[in-house]
Amino acid sequence: QVQLAESGGGLVQPGGSLRLSCAASGSIFSMYVMGWYRQAPGKERELVATVIVSGGTNYADSVKGRFTITRDNAKRTVYLQMNSLKPEDTAVYYCYLGQRGKDYWGQGTQVTVSS
Numbered sequence: 405q406v407q408l409a410e411s412g413g414g415l416v417q418p419g420g421s422l423r424l425s426c427a428a429s430g431s432i433f434s435m436y437v438m439g440w441y442r443q444a445p446g447k448e449r450e451l452v453a454t455v456i457v458s459g460g461t462n463y464a465d466s467v468k469g470r471f472t473i474t475r476d477n478a479k480r481t482v483y484l485q486m487n488s489l490k491p492e493d494t495a496v497y498y499c500y501l502g503q504r505g506k507d508y509w510g511q512g513t514q515v516t517v518s519s
Contacts, residue, residue: 413513426499
């Protein structure tokens with residue numbers, strides 16, 4: 405089994421920054437994808453960004469140039485640096501890990517962008 409522990413959400417003003425972290429534990433194999441998804445009220449969960457073991461990344465168009473995803477393989481941790489936050493970034497952010505055809509999710513952390 406895999407466990408994902410998220411931290412770093414909160415309330416921030418428009419234009420501000422937040423950094424999310426997610427540490428994975430349990431049965432982690434060598435090749436796995438980590439990333440972040442988000443779900444706003446009344447909307448479906450959507451991809452924010454993913455990063456593979458080699459460091460290759462993929463971003464949603466809505467966050468390109470503002471968000472940066474990185475990972476520390478030794479710590480089995482993924483980070484999401486969010487800059488220039490907008491009210492439309494308000495959502496519950498979920499950490500994701502995919503390996504061997506299975507998907508694992510964190511419990512979610514609330515990010516609210518409001519003045």
